[in-house]
Amino acid sequence: MFRLNSGRSAWLLSCVMLAASLHATAQKKKKKDKASTPTEVKADSTAGKKPEPSKLKKYSDVITKEMRTDKGFITVHSKGDDYYFEVPFAIMGKDILIVNRVAAASVDMRNGNWGLTGDQIGEAVYRFEKARNNNLYLRRLSFSEYSADSTTAMYTSVQKNNVQAIAAAFPIVAYNADSSAVVLNMTDFLNSDNDITYFSKSLFKDRAGMGAQQNDRSYVKYVHAYPTNVEVRAFKTYAAGKNPTSANYSVELNSSMVMLPERPARPRLQDKRVGYFSITHRDFDAHPQSVVNTSYAVRWRLEPKPEDVEKYKRGELVEPAKPIVFYIDPSTPKKWVPYLIQGVNDWQAAFEQAGFKNAIYAREAPSREEDSTWSLEDARHSAIIYRPSAIANAMGPNVNDPRTGEILESHIFWYHNVMSVLQKWYFIQCAAVDTGARKLVFDDNLMGDLIRFVSSHEVGHTLGLMHNFGSSSTVPVENLRNKAWVEKYGHTPSIMDYARFNYVAQPEDNIGRAGLYPRINDYDKWAIEWGYRWRPDVKNEWEEQKLLTAIVTDSLKNKRLWFGNEMEPLDPRSQNEDLGDDAMKAGTYGIMNLKRIIKNLGEWTNQPQKDYSDMRDMLSTLYNQYSTYVGHVVRNVGGEYHYEKITSQPGPTYVPVEYKRQKEAVAFLDKELFTTPEWLNEKSLMDKIPDRFGIDLIEMQRSVLNGIFNRVRMTSMLGAQFDSKTTNKVYTVEELMQDMDKVIFRELYEGKSVSFYRRNLQKVYINKLLDLVYPTDNMDQMISGITQMYTYYMTDLSNIMRATLTKELQLISKYQNHPGMDKETQRHLKDLAYKIKKIGERDLKY
Missing domain, CATH: 3.40.390 (Collagenase (Catalytic Domain))
Structure with missing residues (x-):
């Protein structure tokens, strides 16, 4: 039986508060139930069976015949704008999940993808419990920690360190006729801007730009009761808050109070080799000498109907009890x-x-x-x-x-x-x-x-x-x-x-x-x-x-x-939008199709009655698709396969991408991106829409260079290079720099002038190397979670990059006044040389 960390303390508190007025037989029951698990707690059927205090009203004076009554696990009585909840003692100490959503949204409050009908704005679990002075408490529960065995000292210690907060207190207005339930006046609570039934955190309101509730323009539309849930619908108006786009906002919010199953489903422990969402809590009993995190797979409860259990066990297909x-x-x-x-x-x-x-x-x-x-x-x-x-x-x-x-x-x-x-x-x-x-x-x-x-x-x-x-x-x-x-x-x-x-x-x-x-x-x-x-x-x-x-x-x-x-x-196999076991082959085929499509894009997007905006949008989509294919290849450079395994499975869990594949990836990038892809500059389209080929190209090239020279990726390459357990040939950072040098400065090695698009590429490349050696900030280190080993690796990387810059400065200086280069190329090379010297003048040799 699954046991919760919070229930026993809530039960004991409830019992203590009722002790003075309970019958002697109830006292015995209290002792018996003391060791029960929270999910097994049964409501005290004798609770409330006593003379009503004189200050409480009669049931018939509060719940009158002209009221509308909705019966459910909580019975709701209403008249006009007044709402009363009749809460039975049978649900005391039982878990109620409250989920709040936007039911009708305001266009002015939207923030990106958030702020539409159905968006969730709160979720938590609560329990009602009888309290002193004729109050009913609503206690908010946490499930982040638990100890399963209520007979152990560990269980008691966990409870003492996990007191569950009282989220709200409600005065009891009356008892029902047989004293099996209490009546609460919920009118003020439901009309208030509370964090139980509406926005549970200020974060949600901040995202929507909302301020305080405007009471004179807010009201409860209805409250409906069902067998296992109660639905509250409210119309709310809020003043403008942070980042307002309107003077105020009006929305409809829905709060669902759902009785959680009295018999919890058996959880299924997560296996990371199967992709399920999970919930996690700290478990004090799973390991005898430590605290571990236990994760359960998130899934529906499917069980056969009682009459079909044996059929199911025999392997026959049966319908579930609850589809x-x-x-x-x-x-x-x-x-x-x-x-x-x-x-x-x-x-x-x-x-x-x-x-x-x-x-x-x-x-x-x-x-x-x-x-x-x-x-x-x-x-x-x-x-x-x-x-x-x-x-x-x-x-x-x-x-x-x-x-x-x-x-x-x-x-x-x-x-x-x-x-x-x-x-x-x-x-x-x-x-x-x-x-x-x-x-x-x-x-x-x-x-x-x-x-x-x-x-x-x-x-x-x-x-x-x-x-x-x-x-x-x-x-x-x-x-x-x-x-x-x-x-x-x-x-x-x-x-x-x-x-x-x-x-x-x-x-x-x-x-x-x-x-x-x-x-x-x-x-x-x-x-x-x-x-x-x-x-x-x-x-x-x-x-x-x-x-x-x-x-x-x-x-x-x-x-x-x-x-x-x-x-x-770093695993090149786990990417979105990719296909197949070889990104270079798949990307080549994909680009072949893009070349066919771009030639026909004008015809296939032609709409005689409209302008060229749709064609421009589709061309942008084509550019993005091309960039996606190229991006799939980048992950292979410095990549690392990750095999999720348990200890009984043989073999390593982290393996560098094969040397040959990394070399193929760099060759693909040279052929398809760094060598100017002129086919993207389709003339039949560019004379009809603003020419963005040059801008889009340099941004794609910049993105790929940032991806290759990502410090985490470079660190992974160094780790593979110096790992004593590595037996296969690895692609080193030095060899990557040599290959990139030949790719980016091909024209200099061939004694040729550099074209406009290639000059831009070389500028971006040099700027990236300078940033790696002389970073202007350490933001990407902070994002990556810097470690001492990471710092050691960065020293080696800086040395490699500094040596590369020194070599490239020598190459650039050699050709900046070369008579075989056109004037544009000479000016370009002089600019690169000046930038390298200026930024690295203290330690670059030239």
Whole structure:
């Protein structure tokens, strides 16, 4: 049984406060319950069964017949603007999750991606408890630390050092007829600007530019009660605060008070080799001689119906007792609803691998005529929320039980303008091979398919799955051009990868959309099986971990199941937007397609009734795509493979990228970027729009040089070079500098003048080296988290860079007055020489 750190102290406090008025039998019960775990605490059924104090009102005087009554786990009574909560003693000491969201937003308060309908503005767990002087306390709980065994001294110590804060106190107005519940007047509380049911932190208000609540322009719209939740909807007006864009702001806020499961789900301990979001707390019992962080995978609770348990154990597919259901926001454009639904339903095949059929599905939200009680704000319902916004995005967060990681509900946010970015991605990546993509407005069936793919990806997040940026790296690049193979197996084993579309496929490959689109694939099904297969025969999460660890270790013999974390800083396999096992090959094919597209961009974006703004936007998208392909290659230089392993798995966990591959990466950058890519300067386009080729080119080159000469990357290269355990040939910083010197100053070695674009590149390169040797600040060191070893490495790096500058100064000085160079080149070289001497005059030899 999972035990919480905070519950016992809350229970004891409640018992002490009730002691003076409880019957003798209740005193015995108190002693018995003292050792109970917090999740096992039962409300004292005798609480309140005593003469009502004279100062309290009669129930019938407070709750009158003309009031509206909504019955739920807390019964809500209302009349006009007055609201009363009838809180039963049965829920005392039980955990209530309060989640607050923006229900209706103000356009003036938006800050970037934040400030839209559905955005979360607060979340915490609370418990009601009876207090002295006829008050009811609401205590805020923390789950960052716990000790499981309530019989140990450690448990007592943890409780003493984790007193849970009293967030609010409410005077009891009356007892109900049988004294099983108390009545609270919540009117003032719900109308106040409190941090329990509305903005929980000033940070959220600051982001929105909000100040203090304007009481005369704020009110509670309604409070609805349901069996396991209470929904509070308030209209709030706030004065302008920090960074205001308006004199004031009016919004609607929704607060969901959700009763957490009385029987917590069994948690599943995280395995970093499977990409699940997790929650973490400090565990005082997991290790006998230390404190460790225990992490639980975030996932829904799926269990068979009681009558189907034996069928499930026999391997038969059964329906879960409580399936995962997503409702489509009624405001969603009707033509996209079937595609959003299909994007959800596509996950059914993955859950079948975990033993459940019909485990997840979507349906349209019922109309008011069909069900007048149904509400999108009801916390029992998960939904795909349509957002009429210029933001080109979609996102799939979830709300989970902080005790166990059990997902309770989710709201996927679908921004209208995501279709714009989908159109641009598919156009730029696939128009060379798909004739249907050669226009600015796609047919509904094509756009619908793209919506379906994004829907599936976001649903994956709501199921607990993280991005798997490494998945596509397990596929050989040449397989992406094999029509039969790629249409059967897909271009990436995971839809949770950011491997948008198959940009490697060439026109002559004749690959259909089945080989261009992502799909729910091998890794996704395996990850769902890991997270959702029900295992009732293991006694606890620790025994289950032993079983699952062995299964994962064996399963990973299939490389298509590999998980690459998106937070990897140096592993070239774990990148977004990339494809295949070789970035140089994939980038070459991608650029071949871009060269085809740019030649036709004017025709494919032509709209006789409009100007050239759409063509300019699409050209910018093409430049960005080209920059993305180049960026994928950079990660190979100084890169380091990271293999997440447990101790029983053989082999190293960190391995430098192969010498040959790093050399190939530098050669690719020379050919495709540092040698001026004149094809990007398409004349048929540049005479119609402002010429930005030169500006965009130098910014791309600057970005790549910053990426190569990143101090963390250089440090990694030095570490590999001087690691005594390294047996394979490594690409050293000295050799990188030699190669870059030949690439950047090729013309000098050949005795030729330097062109305009190449002169700009050489300036950026020299400036970067000077900054490495003589940094103007240490900001990137601070960001990287500087260590003593890092400082030692930087000394060596500075020496290498200083030697390189000395060599290049000698080369530049030799040719700055060379008669074979044109005047522009001579002036350029003199400027470089002056800059190097000026900045490094104290220690450069020349």
